Amino acid sequence: MAIVRPEMKSYIWLQTTDGSIQEVEEEVAMFCPMICREVLQTGMGSSKNYAIKLPQRVNPAVLGLILDYCRFHQLPGHSNKELKTYDEKFIRLDTKNLCELTSAADSLQLRPLVDLTSRALARIIEGKTPEEIRETFHLPDDLTEEEKLEPLRNMTDDPRIRLLNRLYARKRKELKEREKVKNVEVAEEHMDKRSVDDLLSFINGGDGDSKCVRSAKNKKKNRRRKDQPRNSASNNDNENREKETESLNSAHYNGAVEDVSSSNRALMLQDSSSATLLSNLDFDDADIDDGLDPALKEEIDREVEDFARRLNSVWPERMQEIYALGQERRLLQIHGNSSVARYTGKRNGSSMNVAHLFYRKLILIVFL
Amino acid sequence: MAYSFPEEVLEYVFSFINSDKDRNAVSLVCKSWYEIERWCRRRIFIGNCYAVTPGIMVRRFPEIRSVEIKGKPHFADFNLVPEGWGGYVYPWVVAMSRAYPWLEEIRLKRMVVSDECLELISKSFKNFKVLVMSSCEGFSTDGLASIVANCRNLKELDLRESEVEDLSGHWLSHFPDTCTSLVSLNIACLASEVSFSALERLVSRCPNLKSLQLNRAVPLEKLPNLLRGAPQLVELGTGAYSAELRPELLSNLFDAFTVCKELKGLSGFWDVVPAYLPAIYPVCNGLTSLNLSYATIQSPDISKLISQCQNLERLWVLDYIEDSGLDILATCCKNLEELRVFPSDPYGVEQNVALTEQGLVSVSEGCPKLQSVLYFCRRMSNAALVTIARNRPNLIRFRLCIIEARATDYLTLEPLDAGFGAIVENCRELRRLSLSGLLTDRVFEYIGKHAKKLEMLSIAFAGDGDLGLHHVLSGCESLRKLEIRDSPFGDKALLANAAKLETMRSLWMSSCSVSYGACKLLGQRLPRLNVEVIDERGTPESRPESCPIEKLYIYRTVAGPRFDTPGFIWTMDEEGNTPLGIA
Numbered sequence: 001m002a003i004v005r006p007e008m009k010s011y012i013w014l015q016t017t018d019g020s021i022q023e024v025e026e027e028v029a030m031f032c033p034m035i036c037r038e039v040l041q042t043g044m045g046s047s048k049n050y051a052i053k054l055p056q057r058v059n060p061a062v063l064g065l066i067l068d069y070c071r072f073h074q075l076p077g078h079s080n081k082e083l084k085t086y087d088e089k090f091i092r093l094d095t096k097n098l099c100e101l102t103s104a105a106d107s108l109q110l111r112p113l114v115d116l117t118s119r120a121l122a123r124i125i126e127g128k129t130p131e132e133i134r135e136t137f138h139l140p141d142d143l144t145e146e147e148k149l150e151p152l153r154n155m156t157d158d159p160r161i162r163l164l165n166r167l168y169a170r171k172r173k174e175l176k177e178r179e180k181v182k183n184v185e186v187a188e189e190h191m192d193k194r195s196v197d198d199l200l201s202f203i204n205g206g207d208g209d210s211k212c213v214r215s216a217k218n219k220k221k222n223r224r225r226k227d228q229p230r231n232s233a234s235n236n237d238n239e240n241r242e243k244e245t246e247s248l249n250s251a252h253y254n255g256a257v258e259d260v261s262s263s264n265r266a267l268m269l270q271d272s273s274s275a276t277l278l279s280n281l282d283f284d285d286a287d288i289d290d291g292l293d294p295a296l297k298e299e300i301d302r303e304v305e306d307f308a309r310r311l312n313s314v315w316p317e318r319m320q321e322i323y324a325l326g327q328e329r330r331l332l333q334i335h336g337n338s339s340v341a342r343y344t345g346k347r348n349g350s351s352m353n354v355a356h357l358f359y360r361k362l363i364l365i366v367f368l
Numbered sequence: 369m370a371y372s373f374p375e376e377v378l379e380y381v382f383s384f385i386n387s388d389k390d391r392n393a394v395s396l397v398c399k400s401w402y403e404i405e406r407w408c409r410r411r412i413f414i415g416n417c418y419a420v421t422p423g424i425m426v427r428r429f430p431e432i433r434s435v436e437i438k439g440k441p442h443f444a445d446f447n448l449v450p451e452g453w454g455g456y457v458y459p460w461v462v463a464m465s466r467a468y469p470w471l472e473e474i475r476l477k478r479m480v481v482s483d484e485c486l487e488l489i490s491k492s493f494k495n496f497k498v499l500v501m502s503s504c505e506g507f508s509t510d511g512l513a514s515i516v517a518n519c520r521n522l523k524e525l526d527l528r529e530s531e532v533e534d535l536s537g538h539w540l541s542h543f544p545d546t547c548t549s550l551v552s553l554n555i556a557c558l559a560s561e562v563s564f565s566a567l568e569r570l571v572s573r574c575p576n577l578k579s580l581q582l583n584r585a586v587p588l589e590k591l592p593n594l595l596r597g598a599p600q601l602v603e604l605g606t607g608a609y610s611a612e613l614r615p616e617l618l619s620n621l622f623d624a625f626t627v628c629k630e631l632k633g634l635s636g637f638w639d640v641v642p643a644y645l646p647a648i649y650p651v652c653n654g655l656t657s658l659n660l661s662y663a664t665i666q667s668p669d670i671s672k673l674i675s676q677c678q679n680l681e682r683l684w685v686l687d688y689i690e691d692s693g694l695d696i697l698a699t700c701c702k703n704l705e706e707l708r709v710f711p712s713d714p715y716g717v718e719q720n721v722a723l724t725e726q727g728l729v730s731v732s733e734g735c736p737k738l739q740s741v742l743y744f745c746r747r748m749s750n751a752a753l754v755t756i757a758r759n760r761p762n763l764i765r766f767r768l769c770i771i772e773a774r775a776t777d778y779l780t781l782e783p784l785d786a787g788f789g790a791i792v793e794n795c796r797e798l799r800r801l802s803l804s805g806l807l808t809d810r811v812f813e814y815i816g817k818h819a820k821k822l823e824m825l826s827i828a829f830a831g832d833g834d835l836g837l838h839h840v841l842s843g844c845e846s847l848r849k850l851e852i853r854d855s856p857f858g859d860k861a862l863l864a865n866a867a868k869l870e871t872m873r874s875l876w877m878s879s880c881s882v883s884y885g886a887c888k889l890l891g892q893r894l895p896r897l898n899v900e901v902i903d904e905r906g907t908p909e910s911r912p913e914s915c916p917i918e919k920l921y922i923y924r925t926v927a928g929p930r931f932d933t934p935g936f937i938w939t940m941d942e943e944g945n946t947p948l949g950i951a
Contacts, residue, residue, distance in 0.1 A: 099373060102373075102377055103373050103374070103377060106374065106376075106377045114377070114380065118377070118383075119384050121381045122381050122384035122385050123384075125394065126385060126387070127390065129393055130393050130394075130396040130397045133393060133394070133397045134397055137397075139397055139398045140398050141398065142398050142399050143396065143398060143399055143402065
């Protein structure tokens with residue numbers, strides 16, 4: 001029951017969260033489904049004392065905008081073109097106001113306006129980098145470096161790297177959490193609850209590759225302590241010695257790995273051994289013996305560091321990180337890759353349409 | 369947005385954001401956006417099936433409806449990737465069958481698909497609609513039968529260029545009589561005859577059928593009836609386009625084409641009898657895409673046809689078109705955007721057709737919208753390339769295949785460095801480039817300097833040494849895919865630019881000079897890459913480390929080394945020990 005004024009117009013009373021009350025032409029206010037429902041179901045809005053309390057997200061400023069929209073749209077007789085032009089002008093707001101408007105329109109259930117503003121927001125977002133989006137919408141940068149995993153400030157903007165990195169980071173996080181739980185158990189498990197098989201494999205040098213690896217790394221560390229800094233010329237002698245030791249080591253590890261190859265897999269699947277693996281991580285340096293001529297190695301190292309610097313990443317730290325990650329990733333592939341690929345490849349030579357010339361398949365054969 | 373912006377509203381905003389790039393950006397903005405985005409992502413593209421595991425995908429994105437996955441490297445198209453390399457889609461289908469009961473679309477490229485796989489797909493996804501298998505293999509027509517029989521809402525079945533074990537044409541009859549949902553059917557790569565009556569009935573009861581690509585076994589006589597059953601077709605691939613000359617067939621065909629007012633794309637045309645070409649005149653003016661790459665017709669016939677297709681945007685044709693035909697193309701088809709000219713006799717020693725670099729120059733002059741080129745020819749000159757570059761700075765894809773390896777500029781006998789240099793310098797938006805001819809390290813210097821938007825580069829028989837590769841890896845900022853064969857690139861450039869490899873999707877090198885030692889080193893230094901050595905001579909451990917390997921495929925991944933490598937592939941281990949390989 002609306003108050004009838006001399007000019008025969010009806011008004012609805014609305015109250016915003018700040019307490020202020022205003023009266024709005026009935027046909028305009030009723031354009032909002034939420035207000036419409038309130039009026040019809042509860043009878044509110046008929047007087048100042050019974051003003052309809054609008055949702056929290058509707059402040060007076062944005063209410064004004066919404067009512068303008070309603071006022072225009074509820075009038076019959078506008079052509080589609082007129083409506084479109086109005087809408088396009090209407091959403092020319094700064095981002096903050098646009099967000100407020102979207103939010104308010106949604107709380108008033110004004111679907112067409114939500115649509116309009118949402119599309120506008122989407123257009124604002126498109127084409128931007130995450131940093132730019134954050135800036136535009138004043139959003140916190142609360143994904144950790146780990147989660148973003150962008151140690152390489154990409155020269156390209158390829159988001160696929162980030163996608164991969166993200167996925168990788170999440171897995172790492174999960175693994176870390178699991179490890180925390182495990183570490184509690186590890187202490188007890190060292191009290192030899194392991195089966196005979198476990199012990200045998202352990203003795204034979206096989207927590208799979210990991211054990212070999214650990215030993216290898218330890219050996220390398222020891223070697224390095226004796227070494228001069230790698231860029232010095234006296235490296236040569238040490239290098240030769242190292243080459244020998246290394247080839248011996250690799251032969252040994254070849255053997256070791258093959259011996260325990262089957263139990264490797266089984267072991268790697270057991271959580272206990274993997275936890276042991278993780279807790280023993282201890283890499284301090286990226287230096288690897290590769291048997292290259294030292295001068296060339298120097299050059300390559302220099303170029304690599306140069307390049308790395310250009311990419312804004314710090315090589316040694318990164319390498320530490322990488323080695324730390326390397327162990328965890330082993331788990332990732334065990335736990336993540338639940339199925340070894342299964343396939344039945346069918347030979348289909350006979351069915352190949354010889355008569356068909358798949359030109360793309362031919363091109364470079366020509367060069368043979 | 370410091371105050372509450374409800375999730376549903378944000379989700380609604382995201383529903384208008386569809387490109388992969390934008391969605392990925394959105395997911396990295398902040399924690400809450402990451403969460404919201406991952407729940408409302410419906411479509412995902414995986415450019416390398418080994419870069420991520422199915423498990424990771426389903427865990428992160430629980431509500432996917434559409435998946436696109438690519439497998440083998442591009443050079444597999446040229447038989448450079450040995451049989452058994454990998455690219456099996458089975459693990460993906462298994463994971464998705466459990467996680468995505470509402471999956472609607474699967475698009476695969478260069479993957480190995482088994483009949484079991486197809487059966488699993490057909491039974492796992494109640495609302496399955498779209499299956500596209502591009503250059504795939506490993507399945508037979510039995511697998512197709514399961515798909516068409518069980519997928520009640522099938523909209524698209526597209527087998528483009530897949531290698532299918534063709535047991536019989538009977539599979540098509542497995543479409544239930546109630547199937548009316550088909551929008552696109554492409555069986556062009558199949559050899560066997562399918563039942564024509566089944567095909568006719570299928571076509572006529574699917575009112576939304578827009579794209580129909582027949583195989584060669586469908587004779588020309590059957591075409592008019594098929595067309596009458598589907599006058600709404602937008603794309604048609606004919607079967608064999610030959611028959612004895614019968615006037616009533618010609619007029620029948622002509623009338624049938626007249627009814628197809630929506631037709632925009634034509635392909636097929638095996639065994640063309642030129643006398644029947646006039647049947648398609650009614651649709652020529654509306655054509656935007658014409659694929660004559662199987663049509664062995666000569667230049668005058670081609671020219672006559674093309675001159676009627678004023679709205680052509682895409683033309684694939686054999687080099688029978690010759691320079692004269694390309695001149696006509698340049699004159700008549702001002703909307704041309706893409707041109708591919710394939711060789712009719714790639715193995716022949718002598719030139720069999722009058723197609724030279726001039727044809728391409730004409731088209732570059734006459735067609736202002738030309739942006740994508742694949743061109744086979746037997747001679748090229750720097751001058752021609754410079755002209756093309758100046759004419760068409762809007763080129764996006766440029767693939768030139770001079771049939772003879774290391775061919776020089778035929779006028780000056782110089783390398784073609786300057787020509788390709790002009791291409792990269794002028795065409796600033798170039799995204800894809802394939803090189804051929806005699807090329808020194810100079811061309812790579814130009815490429816590294818200018819090709820900043822280049823995403824994919826194919827190199828064969830080019831360059832002098834490591835410096836060339838170094839220019840490319842250090843200069844091309846947008847590079848995603850690099851494939852190289854038979855070029856003298858070795859260890860130094862790779863090792864110096866190792867970090868670059870993590871910013872790319874993949875690198876392929878075959879018959880180059882990369883040593884085993886360098887591969888091991890790369891594997892150690894960059895554990896987020898899989899460094900796969902492909903060598904059919906047996907384990908690289910049996911040869912000295914300085915010995916070059918046969919083939920190398922490096923790609924970035926969060927999935928770690930794969931477990932499905934065949935015996936001739938060794939994945940370099942992170943610790944520098946015995947490389948992982950299943951003997």
